Amino acid sequence: MSGFCVGAQAILGFGWGARDYARILKAAKFMLFVTVAFSVMYSAAVVIFARPLVSLFSDNEKVTEIAVSTCIVFHLFFGLFGVQSFATD
Numbered sequence: 214m215s216g217f218c219v220g221a222q223a224i225l226g227f228g229w230g231a232r233d234y235a236r237i238l239k240a241a242k243f244m245l246f247v248t249v250a251f252s253v254m255y256s257a258a259v260v261i262f263a264r265p266l267v268s269l270f271s272d273n274e275k276v277t278e279i280a281v282s283t284c285i286v287f288h289l290f291f292g293l294f295g296v297q298s299f300a301t302d
Contacts, residue, residue, distance in 0.1 A: 214248055214295065218302030241299075248295035256291040259284055 221244050228236040259266065267280040 214251055214298050215302055217247060218244060218298055222302070245296070245299050248299045249292065250295070252295035252298070253292035256288045256294075259288040259291070263288075 221240060224240050225237055228234070228240060263281045263284040264277070267277050267284065271277055271280065
């Protein structure tokens with residue numbers, strides 16, 4: 214996702230240099246859509262498949278329970294990472 218945003222900087226820069234603000238707005242909206250969509254899909258996948266993912270690393274039931282709940286809590290708001298990635302890159 215960061216690579217996508219860094220790569221899109223050239224498009225935004227060329228648009229700014231050409232004073233083509235419509236192109237900048239269109240590219241920025243597309244970047245925001247892609248980054249948010251990707252981060253939401255990733256977050257949803259981790260929340261849905263938390264138990265199978267954690268079970269790859271531990272057979273201990275107590276560790277699994279703690280790790281599954283931690284993964285779910287951490288990734289509930291990870292969908293907002295797309296906005297953060299868009300804004301900082």
